[in-house]
Amino acid sequence: MRARVPGLVVGLMLSTALVACTTTVPGEPISQGRVIKEETTPGGVDPAGIVENTDGGEIDRLAATVVEDLKVYWGGVFPEVFDKEFTDLKGGYYSVDTADAESPKPPCTDSADEVEGNAFYCPTADVIAWDRAALLPVLKDRFGEAGVMLVLAHEVGHAVQNRTGAGLAERRAEPDRFPTILIEAMADCYAGGFIRWVVDGNAERLQMRPDQLDAALAAMISFRDPVGTEASDRGAHGDAFDRASAFLDGYESGARLCSEMTVDNRTFTLSGFIDAGDQARGGNIRFEEIVESITALLDPFFAEVAGESWRTPQLREIQDEPSCTRPQGPVAFCPDGSAIEVDVSAELPGIHAEIGDYATGTLVAGRYALASLAAAGEPLSGPDAQRSAVCLTGAFTASLFEREQRFLSPGDMDEAVQVLLKYDYVARDVDGGAVESGFERVSLFRQGFAEGAREC
Structure with missing residues (x-):
């Protein structure tokens, strides 16, 4: 976040040959x-006859199982959306053992080394390849098998694009109409549609419980662009919010919406640094600055949301867990409306250091959201309060994009999504109850961001 003046995938790359989408960033399982x-x-589908260069092992059996259900999914959905039949990949599916120096090279590459830690779709050969040594096992270890499912669904999404007017030829002819970030959003969206189909119990071979969606979404955002990437960059794929939003669009609305994405109807939050100072700080300000900076923006926003009944809560920094209410986490709204207590001793500074400054901002915003509910006479406990707190936090965040002076820095939207996915604090009511699913918390935040406070 940019400092206020007081008083005021997978590193992802696109080439003409292939779309590689899966270099991950570090993180906890x-x-x-x-x-x-x-x-x-x-034990999964036998990959023989489905996957080229397979070793027949557990990872390729998982990949082959996902591929077979993806064929069934697109076999049904493709005609409904595009009014023609889905054709399987002409070049097929290729497994690469990048730990073996003698491993055969897959199509569209000069050596197997080029696939290390990656998966890609090559439109010229109509083939999908993956690293079975240094990618899929890592995804499985970090995110469970859901991570592998997500990546392969994304790559098949690129194959769908190549069959429906958003392929390599179209991107070369009209690069402004088909920037990489849009192409990646569409593939993320298509992956979301497939995951929903599996969650709903439609797949013959695959299954996914709703509580595994956090892992799928975590896998998706681990492929976000490095902080400071411009949305117009040739290889841009989106920040965590861009990628999560596209995935949620597919999950909630299906493949037809994905197919209709354009540069005119899609807004991306990925952005570059606008000055050297912000870049030197990595888009973050010190913990000691963030609370004052964010509250100066929160108060006028929620005063407008709540109307004449709004009372600015006193902000109290404390050195222990908030005592005016039941556990809400390191930031708490006192039910009598008098104050918001911020524990500056350990946990909140730790989250700030771990994730970034807008993680702190997001947590504080969630308590101002409760204050606005109190001012409006709304319940402060129960599912409605929990959901509204997250939704209103998203609406506040969107308001920072609408100001003439830019307050959010590159990486802030990554930080918001990460803190929502990992911690339930923003969704806690005054009694400590919360929306338990990180996936749902991100969805609620996105709702507020896209639709505004009135829809919360």
Whole structure:
């Protein structure tokens, strides 16, 4: 976040040959859990005859199982959306062992080394390839099998584009109409549609519980662009919010909406640094500055939301867990409306250091959201209060994009999504109850961001 003046995937790359989408960033494991239905597909599909260069091992069996259900999904959805039949990839699916110096090279590459830590779709050969040594096992370890499912669904999304007027030829002919960031958003969206189909129990071989969606979303945002990437960059794929939003669009609305994405109807929050100072700070200000900076913006926004009944809560910095209410986390709204208590001793500075300054800003905004509910006479506990707190936090964040003076820095939207996914604090009511699903919290935040406070 930019300082206020007082008083005021997977590194992803696009080439003419392939779309590689999966270099991950470090992070903690989120969830484990099988996605293969053992009752219908014990041990997964045999990759022989489906996957080229396979070793027949566990990873390729998982990949082959995902591929087979993706074929079924697109076999049904493709005619509904595009009014023609889906054709399988002419070049097929290729597994690469990048740990073996003698491993055969996949199509569209000069050596197997080029695939290390990656997966890609090559439109010229109509083939999808993946690293079975240094990518899919890493995804499985960090995010469970859901991470592998997500990546392969994204790559097949690129194959769908190549069949429906958003392929390589069109991108070369009209690069302004088909920038990389839009192409990647469409593929993320298509992946979301497939995941929803699996969650709803439609797949023959795969399954996914709703509580595994956090892992799928975490896998998606781990492929975000480096902080400071411009949306217009040739290889831009989107920040965490861009990628999560596209995935949620597909999950909630299906493939037709994905197919209709354009540069005219899609807004991206990915942005570059606008001055050297912000770049030198990595888009972050010190913990000691963030609370004052963010509250100076929060108060007028929520005063407008709540209307004449708004009372500015006193901000109290404390050195222990907030005591005026039941556990809300390191930032708490006192139910009598008098204050918001901020524990500056350990946990909140730790979250700030771990994720970034707008993680702190997001947590504080969630308590101002409760204050606005109190001013409006709305309940402060229960599911409605929990959901509204997150939604209003998203609406506030959107307001920072609408100001003439820019307050959000590159990386701030990454930080908001990460803190929502990992912690439930923004969604806690005054009694400590919360929206338990990180996936749902991100969805609610996006709703407020896109639709505004009135829809919260």
